[in-house]
Every structure is written in structure tokens, then in C-alpha cells.
Amino acid sequence: MKLQSWIVIFAIIVIPIVLVMSLYIQVQVSYVNAQGNYDTILNNATYDAIKAFQINELNSTTQNIAEEKIRDVEASVNTFYNSLATNFGRSGYAEDDLKGFIPALVYTLYDGYYIYTEYNNVVTGESLNEDNILTPQINLDSSQSATGLKPYVYYSARYQNGAKDVVINYTLDNYITVFYKGAGDDNYHTYSGYLIDTTKVQERSDGIYYDGIKIDTEALSEVNRTTADDGSNRKLNYAYVTNDSGRREKAYWDGRWYKYNIDGTQNFNDANVRAQLGTTYKQDDSAQRYLREAVTFTNNMQSILGDIYLRNIVGVNQEDLGITGDIGNQKLINFGSSGMLDTFNNHKLQVIRNSITTNLKATIAKFNQNTTYAAKMPTLTENEWSLILSNTCLISFMQGQHIGNGYYMGYSIVTNNKNREFVDPKLIYVLDQDSMGYHDVRHIDASLSNNVIGYRNIDFETQSFVSSDSTTKNYYRHMNNEGTFAATADYACIVTSTSITTSNGSSSSDNALGNRITELDDILDRAPDKIKKAYYTALFRERYNSFKSLSLNIS
């Protein structure tokens, strides 16, 4: 054969191979690209959803009533779908088109969580009953699917020791609700309150002390809607009062006390304000009340929870909670000894984590009944769990889109740092009222005057309200005395976070990975007393005044 023919044969063999290989690799590259794009879209949609949730929650004057929470979550879900649809370039389709790819959206909140997903709708219709009242028809075997919020799940666990039957509802902080039935009781007794390490609290002749720091009353002050509206930006002193429904509200002192009605009008004649604050100015004592009530509650709980061991937990697989061998013999709370809440805190996180995992698995399994592509429950890493357990957040899952030669599978976790319900101990800022700068509490070498006070991070956000001339106005709560500028964030700690003290992790590899364990208490031990005092007082005040959906004391 001639040389030319060899070349032709060679070309015929090699060119198709090269073309196919090139095509295949291009498909792979576009697959990886698409995956990256989808990850970004999902991340952005989740972030948008959290932002929507924050805006709705922070600017609501009547927030935290149960239905409002549902409304806020549903609005956030809509934002999620809209953001997703817009980013996919198919904004006309929105929710219905996309929900087949979203197995679950999990909103973890202060004392429980919502899952937005597909569920069996057992309400098949409505009919008039014999009294001519419209009642739902319920068919428990219905396989009709609907997408929406499943009922709220509380972070709860049940313990049985002998005749004792206890259900504890946990929250992200140390607030608990206990349902208790002892031997001979017919009904459950219910108690709600803050558990506190009682060894750290001392009642002395000159006041109450926490960890050696005296907790005083505070002269709280801020710009409110009225002074922002008239343009003076004057700071008014305020204190908290308990209203008829048991919630804590702000009352402002401007020569006389007033509070705001739900519609935003001023109320100078509220009976609760008069009864609790009188007619003269007095400083806010929420922090002191918190400590005293928490100590009383904790001591009351000793007879109920004092003999509950971790092994007494029922209704769950104990190994899932890490309760094996000797660990089961640990007491849930070691009343009276220092570090009495250590076991409790670890156990609480395990309970929350287990509850979310179990429910999520069931949700995704249900979702798979109606899809061609089987969704899978991803394994979340320890770092991700520590995010989820340290604040309220949104976990979103997106699966099943056909991209290139595979299916997309991804999830995203975004924490909600600005919410009114949960007081994150790390998001209390220390405000220097002389220089009007605020600092992270872990910035322990900040140069501060002695005129410091702690407020939550959300207090430094812009507030907006609809003024009497129906325009939307914005203002900041913490302004200088002349009302010309707002308190500014410190550059060393809040803007760049370079001067925030972190403690050492348990190993040097932890440190290298950035996993230093930030034990706030250890850092505070090194902080000057004025920071500690401002911090603890603010933390206790804010916790005492945050709304609790489960606040029950029925014995």
C-alpha cells in the first residue's frame, strides 16, 4: 500500500476518536460549570430568603405572634422561589415549575423548626355538617399531594424514670419548657423558664451578682418613631413593661411614660405602664429580674429534673444521640455543682440535631414517592451542624435537575444573624456612649470610656416606619446626643473582625483549620469588668424581654 493510503486510514481511525474525546470532555466541563452555577443560584436564593425573613420580622411591630411567624416564613419561601426562578431565567414560571426540584426547605427557629415540603393532604374537601357549619372532610388514606409548611416541630425530648414522666422543650438558649407528670398525678404540670448555673449567681446585701459582676439597673435610651418623625432625633429613656398578653414592651419616658399601640399611635394611659412604672422615671431592671426568676426556676426544677439521667430518654434511638455505655449514667443537670449545665448543653444540641435529621429523612423519603429522580439526604458536616445549632437558619435542598450527563444535587445553609427571637450571645455589641462607636464583646482590648452599655446587633440596624404623611421614613435608634449621626461600627472588630479575641482550640490542627473553639466565657474572663458588666446586663435584659411562644406555668 502506498504511504498516502496509510495516512488516510490513520486519519479515518484517529479523527473520530479525537472528536469524541473532545466532545466528551466539553460535556464534562459544562457539567462542572453548570453545577457551580446551580450552587451559586441556590446559595443566593437561600440568602435572599433569609433577607426577606429578616426584613419582615424586624420591621413588624406586632411580630412573633404565631400566625405572623407562619406568614413571615411563607413570604420567605416565595422570595426563595422568585429568586430561584429569576436566576434560572424563567421568571414566568415561578413556584409550581420549580417545586419538583426542592425536596425541602427547613427553617430552624428559636424553639423548633418548620419544614416546607410536599405532604399528603388529608383534607379532601369541605362540607356542611348537621349544624350547617362548614367542616373539613378528612381522609387519612388520601394520597393527594400538596406543598406547604408542615406543622411546627418543637425541639423536644421525653424522659421516663420510674413513675416520672417528663417532656422537655428545648430552645437554642437556656430557656426550657417542662411538661411533668409524677407518681400519682393525673395531669401534666407545665413550667417555663431559664435554667441558669446557680453557682454563679450571688444575692448580696447591695444587689445581685453574676460571676462576681454586679448587675445593676440600666438607663436605656434610643431614638424612637416620634422623635425621628419630628426630625429632632432626640434619644428618650425607656424601660420594659409586661403587657396583658405577657409580652414585654418598651415604654418611653418623655416627662411622662408612653408606649406605642399596635397601629403605631402613642398611648399615654396604659394601665400596665402606670402600674409597673408609676409616674416618675425609673431605670430598667429586666436583667435583675431575669437573674432572680432564673434562679427560682432552676431551684424549682431540681425536684423534677434532679434525678433524670441521659439513659432515661425514650422514643429515640439512644445511640443516635451518642448515649452509649457510661454516658447514659450522666445526670442531665448536676444541680449545685459548678458547670452544672455542661451535660445539659451538649445533650440539648444532640436532641435538636437528631430531631432535624429524623424529620428531614422522612420528608425526603416522602418527596421521592412522586419524583422520577430519587432525592438523597446529604450528610451535613460537623461545621455545618455547628452553624445550624448556633443560630436560627434556613437549610435548602435542590435536587434532580438534569445537567450535562448527570443530575444536580446540592444544599445550602444560611444563618439568620438578625432576628428578634433568639438572642445570640456573640451578637451583643458594646456601645461607647461618649464616642458613639460600638464594639464586638470579644474585642477585649478596645479603648472604651466608662460610659458603656450593651445592645443587640439588630438595634444598630436602620428602622423604617410609615409616617403620618404616609411616607416611609428611616432612622437609627442609636444617635449622638445632637441627633446628627448614628453610632458607627468599630473597624477593628465589627467591620474587619481582626481584633476579635478567639480562644485556643483543643489541638494545633484545629487552630490551623480555623476551628478554634470560641468559648465566650473564657474570653470574657480576660475582659475588663466594664465590658463584662455591660455584656451580661444586656444579655440578661434582652433574653428576659424576647418573646416566648411557649411560656406556660400551669401546675
Place this chain on the structure above:
Amino acid sequence: MGDTVVTIIAIVLAAVLMFIFPLMSVADRSDDVSQLSVQNSTTQFVDNIRSTGRITLADYNRFVQEINSTGNTYDVDIEVKVLDENPGKKTAETAYEKIGENVYYTEYTTQVMDDLRDTANNNTKYLKEGDIVSVSVKNTNTTISQLLRNFFYRVTGNDSSTIGASNGGIVTVNGRN
């Protein structure tokens, strides 16, 4: 005479088709695979920063090691835009319709690397929610594919890169938690 010319042309053609063409093709595929790998690593690196709020030296080293394992050398540019809400707060709030003017100031690779090498600061660059991070990577060496293409086509300049990836986004969590 005519036969000899044809034979010479045939030999040259044969050399090009049988050696250079496969070599170029394989080199091209090798670049594609590198591109795939670099793109993947960059996306992962950035997503990790966005979801943890931290750039750690360990993560950075792993990332550099991953992309260098493709056999090329790369230039890594990290850009961090730090959100600063203060300028909006310092002005008198007489204009009520204004919510506040946020400003971003930018730190580039050298500043970020200084933070990563600072053991006192935990070898970590901490970011906060709202900051923006972007990473872009491009190769600095000449790959075999570039070499061959430069030789035969003379279309690509000597300094242009063939492997490059970039990714970025808003940080969704405070790193100091």
C-alpha cells in the same frame, strides 16, 4: 522527478498527521482536563469561604496544591470586598428616603496573604456577612498545547493563558462564630 516531490510532500503530511496532530490533540485534551479540575477546585474553594466566612491557610494551601497537581503553575488572585456600613451612618439623616450608603473597600491578594501568614491571627482571614469574595486563577506557564499552537498557528500571544477559572459571591455567615 514528479514522484519524488509527491513522496516528500506525503512524508511531510504523514509526519504532521501522524505525530503533530495527535500530539496537539492530546495536549488540548490535557488542557481541558486541567481546566475542569481548576474550575472545580475554584468553585469549591470559594463556596467554602462563602459558607464559613473564613479563608484559612490550610484551605488555601490545599487549593493551591490541587490546582498545581494538574502540572501547570498558576497565578491565584483573591479579592475581598469588605462591607463598611459606617459612611451611611455618619451623615445626618435628614433625607429620610435614604437608607444608608454602604461602601466596600477592597483587599487584594497580598493583604489577604499577610493575614493568612499571621499566626497571631490564627492563620485565618475572617470575613463577615455581606462581604464579597472572588477568586480568579490563570496559568502562568506555557502548556504544551499553547507551545504547539504558537508554533503552528501563531494565533495566540505568548502571554495569554488557556486555563483559567474564576468564581465569587457574597459571604453568608460571620466567620467569627
